[in-house]
Amino acid sequence: MLEIISGAAVKKLDTDFIAEKGITSHRLMENAAQAFCDWFEGEYHRNDKVGIFCGHGNNGGDGLAIGRLLWRKGYDVIIFLVGGDAKVSADCRLNRELLPDKLPAISMSSDDIAHMEFDLNVVVDAMLGIGVNRPLAGDFLNMVIKLNALPNVNRVAVDIPTGLPSDECLEGEAFKADVTVTFQYPKFSLMFPEHAAFVGILHVANIGIGNKFMRQFSQNRYYLQRKDVVSRHLNFSRFAHKGDFGRVLLVGGSYGSMGAIRMAAEASLRTGSGLATCLVPSCGVDILQASLPEIQVFSSSSEKYLSLPYVKEGLERFDAVGIGPGMGTTAEAEDFLLDFLMTFKGPKVIDADAINILARNKGIQQYLGREDVLTPHIKEFERLVGICENHKQRLEKALEFSKAHGCVLVLKGAHTCISFPDGTQYFNSTGNKHMATGGAGDVLTGMITSFLGQGYGVKNAVLCGVYQHGLAGEIASVDKKRGTIATDIIKAIPKSYVTLGVD
Numbered sequence: 001m002l003e004i005i006s007g008a009a010v011k012k013l014d015t016d017f018i019a020e021k022g023i024t025s026h027r028l029m030e031n032a033a034q035a036f037c038d039w040f041e042g043e044y045h046r047n048d049k050v051g052i053f054c055g056h057g058n059n060g061g062d063g064l065a066i067g068r069l070l071w072r073k074g075y076d077v078i079i080f081l082v083g084g085d086a087k088v089s090a091d092c093r094l095n096r097e098l099l100p101d102k103l104p105a106i107s108m109s110s111d112d113i114a115h116m117e118f119d120l121n122v123v124v125d126a127m128l129g130i131g132v133n134r135p136l137a138g139d140f141l142n143m144v145i146k147l148n149a150l151p152n153v154n155r156v157a158v159d160i161p162t163g164l165p166s167d168e169c170l171e172g173e174a175f176k177a178d179v180t181v182t183f184q185y186p187k188f189s190l191m192f193p194e195h196a197a198f199v200g201i202l203h204v205a206n207i208g209i210g211n212k213f214m215r216q217f218s219q220n221r222y223y224l225q226r227k228d229v230v231s232r233h234l235n236f237s238r239f240a241h242k243g244d245f246g247r248v249l250l251v252g253g254s255y256g257s258m259g260a261i262r263m264a265a266e267a268s269l270r271t272g273s274g275l276a277t278c279l280v281p282s283c284g285v286d287i288l289q290a291s292l293p294e295i296q297v298f299s300s301s302s303e304k305y306l307s308l309p310y311v312k313e314g315l316e317r318f319d320a321v322g323i324g325p326g327m328g329t330t331a332e333a334e335d336f337l338l339d340f341l342m343t344f345k346g347p348k349v350i351d352a353d354a355i356n357i358l359a360r361n362k363g364i365q366q367y368l369g370r371e372d373v374l375t376p377h378i379k380e381f382e383r384l385v386g387i388c389e390n391h392k393q394r395l396e397k398a399l400e401f402s403k404a405h406g407c408v409l410v411l412k413g414a415h416t417c418i419s420f421p422d423g424t425q426y427f428n429s430t431g432n433k434h435m436a437t438g439g440a441g442d443v444l445t446g447m448i449t450s451f452l453g454q455g456y457g458v459k460n461a462v463l464c465g466v467y468q469h470g471l472a473g474e475i476a477s478v479d480k481k482r483g484t485i486a487t488d489i490i491k492a493i494p495k496s497y498v499t500l501g502v503d
């Protein structure tokens with residue numbers, strides 16, 4: 001599991017690593033530059049005009065080494081040196097000295113920054129990295145504003161966009177990257193939605209520092225990747241029958257909002273549940289049976305409202321429950337929900353309106369257990385805990401909530417953050433902007449419920465569910481882009497197993 005450590009710890013991390021390996025800091029910078037170039041070669045052509053904007057610290061040193069390596073590979077490179085007379089770091093100086101004579105390198109005066117015209121296809125930002133310690137001003141600020149405004153260029157940030165602090169929220173301006181190639185581990189602030197427009201697509205480049213070195217700086221924050229998920233999947237024997245894959249119950253729906261529960265149910269089947277049942281008000285029975293013949297439907301006696309007594313006796317037959325999608329927040333829905341949560345003690349995913357209802361109730365702890373998973377998006381989350389100043393505070397409150405209530409909290413969004421009562425937080429690496437579409441959350445509810453029902457422990461169920469939901473979204477959007485809708489994500493769930501090599 002890849003650690004997300006603080007920017008402040010990186011200096012010590014580097015020192016420990018190079019001491020143990022008996023290499024120089026210059027060698028580590030060369031590794032970083034090489035890792036960047038390996039990625040770059042897969043993305044850009046030799047005839048692209050590449051401008052590399054280098055500062056005076058080690059981020060600038062990376063940029064210079066990148067320039068030298070790309071130039072040797074035959075790329076059309078120009079180096080721009082930004083930062084005037086500021087003190088140059090030792091490795092940055094060494095890389096300035098190593099620049100081949102024929103590789104053009106221009107020192108940018110304030111006047112150049114104001115007036116120079118650029119003819120570039122790719123802008124590589126290596127002005128400032130995680131050493132940034134104040135808002136941008138002067139030459140750096142003017143350069144960033146100018147580069148952000150250039151039309152028709154691809155913008156790539158080295159390690160972190162210039163101006164973004166690694167652990168805090170941005171104050172002032174920063175470079176707006178289309179892609180950020182970050183070294184070794186994603187910096188904490190790259191996970192904040194406020195920074196999405198600056199970070200662009202995130203790529204993590206391995207520069208060879210093993211987890212062993214990172215672990216001593218652990219902050220119990222992890223970046224969830226493919227390799228962490230595959231081994232968490234259960235294997236089923238060829239003699240398995242449908243009961244072995246779990247019976248799940250999806251509870252919710254109301255007049256005009258029956259699609260949400262239908263999507264959750266279909267997602268649970270596509271994730272592998274043996275049997276899926278929906279519990280809905282009776283106005284939903286025909287809709288669900290006609291649109292999803294693979295499920296069973298239980299209904300309350302009421303046309304409009306969910307009720308429990310009718311099914312109370314049969315609840316223990318279900319291995320897991322997903323509750324909330326489309327349920328509404330009426331007083332009737334509230335009575336039903338609270339009664340249901342007190343009755344069914346098995347693992348549950350609590351989503352959407354079920355969260356909104358819990359948010360207006362005091363003492364919600366009594367309704368939540370260690371196998372329960374809440375899946376709010378940001379607005380639902382703030383109904384639970386109050387308005388937050390920024391995402392950093394939201395992440396702190398998510399962890400506090402999980403610890404205080406002993407349940408799992410999945411804060412949805414780009415880099416969905418999963419908080420566990422043991423104090424750990426996991427940030428998801430899959431998914432993209434095309435998943436911001438109505439019903440995507442219902443699909444996630446169905447997927448996590450399915451894994452819980454299949455007998456996955458709660459940690460594995462949530463990590464697999466969140467990662468694979470994002471992966472299915474990526475697969476679905478390959479040929480649909482902004483036309484991707486939630487049912488496309490459901491259809492892509494089987495392919496996500498294929499991609500992971502899980503049968």
Ligand SMILES: NC(=O)C1=CN([C@@H]2O[C@H](COP(=O)(O)OP(=O)(O)OC[C@H]3O[C@@H](n4cnc5c(N)ncnc54)[C@H](O)[C@@H]3O)[C@@H](O)[C@H]2O)[C@H](O)CC1
Pocket residue numbers: 010014028029032055056057058059060062087089127128129130131132133134135136137140158159160183184
């Ligand atoms: N293990 C790794 O991840 C490695 C990362 N590397 C790269 O090194 C940078 C961090 O380098 P550092 O020298 O510490 O910091 P910067 O290059 O970001 O620059 C610091 C420099 O800038 C001054 N400064 C700070 N804020 C401002 C500002 N707003 N305006 C002007 N100047 C500012 C500060 O005082 C310093 O003088 C990391 O991001 C990676 O890119 C290495 O390659 C090795 C391995």
Ligand SMILES: [K+]
Pocket residue numbers: 059125126127128129157158159160161162
């Ligand atoms: K940078």
